[in-house]
Amino acid sequence: MDDIFSNLLFIGSGILVTLKLLGGGILVGISLGGALSILRYSGICKPLINGLVSVIRGTPLILQVSLIYFSMPCVIGIKLDIISAGIIAFGLNSSAYVSEILRAGIESLPRGQFEAAKTLAIPNYFMWKDIILPQVIRNVFPAMVNEIVSLLKETAIISTIGGLDIMRASQMVAAQQYEYFMPLCIAGGYYYSLVLFIEYIGRKIEKLKIYA
16 A cells, blocks of 8 residues: 555656646747647748648657757757757747648638738738737637647657656556556556646636637
8 A cells, every 4th residue: 555655756756747738839839820720820830830830740749749859959050959959849839730730720711801901001020919810719729729639648758858847757667566557557547637627727818718
């Protein structure tokens, strides 16, 4: 019983790393993904953005994490710590999917709204901030929650480069005790609890419509 309790505490200590990666990845992903979707819709650097999104979506996330963590020192001479490399990798990966989600949301709006804004000489900044994006966010909010849930589960990949997240902590316990079933079940319980919490918050926000 004491072993189970100590395992719960040790594996649970990885939640902080998981949440750091999730929070940073969300911040980078939404910010960069939003910028990419607006630039692409506006026709600015569209071929370059399309190519970037295609490459990111078409290559494994574990490859992207490894490239950023192991190759950055050779390419630009900067050695990133595991958390920073993970946030950059997860953020870039998420930005490609966020940009596609927002692109679909933008294209679902009537083009007359853009034309009306142009006719009324509304500056682009205010058109996007006050007219377009509030509607887009309302339409794609469930898909964005799903992306956050997916990103949470993908943070487990950080364990492959030594990040002490939930998954890595469970692997360390399993290797020490030569027993994998219980540690992995505990890790699964933590991930599932976090997913349920995110979905709960998402439903509350959607019901209150505080994002609109």
